[in-house]
Amino acid sequence: MSAPILEVDDLHVRFPISGRGILGAGKRTLYAVTGVSFSLAKGECLSIVGESGCGKSTTALSIMGLQEPTEGTIRFRGKPITGPGAPSRMARAKAAQMVFQDPYASLNPRQTVNASLAQPLKLHGIAGSEATDRIAAMLRSVGLTAEQGRRYPHEFSGGQRQRIGIARALILEPEIVVLDEPVSALDVSIRAQIINLLQDLQEQFGLSYVMISHDLSVVEHMSDRVLVMFFSQIVEQGGWGEIFENPQHPYTRRLIDAIPDPDAALGRARKATEKVHPVPPPGWRFSSDGSVAPDVFSPPEASELVDIGPDHKVRLLRA
């Protein structure tokens, strides 16, 4: 097994929230990410799933260097990319890039597609015919024509804009692409096209994906490994098969149960969660199933991520 391309080690992000008193008296701390660790192998798609406010986007922003961690380290190819001695933004731009949920909001409306794609290349000293060639090749890879490169973002449909967003992320040939809800704003038929495109590009360029999503059917379709987050912590992690066919944590099971799935609704397929109820290992108990909203201003209960199988961990509390 080759060395992981990205390692996140005990990541903590906390936000100070000023109180309502005079001069912000009564300050509180919001626990956004608590002790998240994982590694990403080359060519792998790792998904982080969870509901609003669970810390999945904050984790993604930390990987991108857009959110300074309160504690913990993030290493890219063994070298730390946070804290003192972190590489410059220019250097990290070639390591990781991001595809956003709403490509319209992330593209400059006053720049043509070609200009948007040329900007990062120019900053990295690539111009002239080399830049033109790379842009043309990239547009082809994402299924757009050279002619479309001369147009402005508002001239495109949602699916095409997402193709532009993907082209912009890939133009510097990064090794890691962080996909933040890449298809949740798209219609069913367009969503299928973008999912197929992301998988083709992953194969073609050997990309490693970190996908942030709340849509578990997309996650099951695309991921090699899955992290389930609830209230700032990982509650379960493992290979996609472990998470979807043998989910152990009550919260993971609740998430899977909640997916409106036509097959399950019509009783044609049984969800893994309908099988026998999991029993925690002796001496342990499962933490909450997430039906009660936690207090984000106090640290989560002391618990541990325990190995319960090869590449399968579950958060447990001492009984």
Place this chain on the structure above:
Amino acid sequence: MTVPLLEVKDLHVGLPIGGGQTYPILKGVSFQIMPGEAFGLVGESGSGKSVTSLAAMGLLKKPLRTTAGQILFHGRDLLKLSRREMRKLRGDRIAMIFQEPMTALNPLATVGRQIAEMFYLHQGKSWAEGEKLAVEALANVRVPNPDRRAKNYPHQMSGGLRQRVMIAMALACDPDLLIADEPTTALDVTVQAEVLRLIKELCTERGTAVLFISHDLGVIASTCQRVGVMYSGVLVEENWTEALFTDPRHEYTRGLLGALPRLGSRSTQGRHRLVDIDSIIPDRSILTQTRFISPRGEGASA
């Protein structure tokens, strides 16, 4: 033979584009909803599913207008009612839940007051009585601490709670038909599951018919008995939910189902590509030329 509660007959909606011409938005949509039935309209953006529901509520925004057809509710053509008659019906006999409860609720009034308004306007109750009934209505949609919550303003509530308030308002006067337009799209999955279950339970309990509008095939499958698939202003296929999902007849429905990542399909099929409708049907204009509408008398799954 039961009489349909709502019958949409050959509904045409158009957008005037000058020179006496109209651009067709709905091209002859027909369907029926029986009393107490949950009927789903599913389709992608621009398919006309929301325009259909707005037309049924008489809420089409100018310059959109109905150019032909009938919308019969209890046998009365809604399109022939005056604005005043329509306003009396809306909220009382036909109610609607929208996608974004924050924009549908008044930010300046407590939710209790907003629910009370329904009783005041439609049932002639006093405000004091209305507010008492509002607390009851909140309890019915399973809002914890209803008497305290009634005094809340919308911004003090979470998205799931706000959607419950919307449901409480919609069901306050015991309508015969509830139109739910993407009621859970903005919600987290577990909250979505709870809200869907709530709508389903309350409507079954009270015998309220539901017109469900959604882009999500899963949501429609888990809530509706009968489904219509819309594409480009045409209802291209209609069938009992189970039949539609197991034996889709129309090419577009088949494409749509194949484009959906299905939970568990990776275990059975391995890593696979999703169906790209554009590559199997390069000319989408042919899609609206055929329609498969299964008769209601056959294969009913109660």
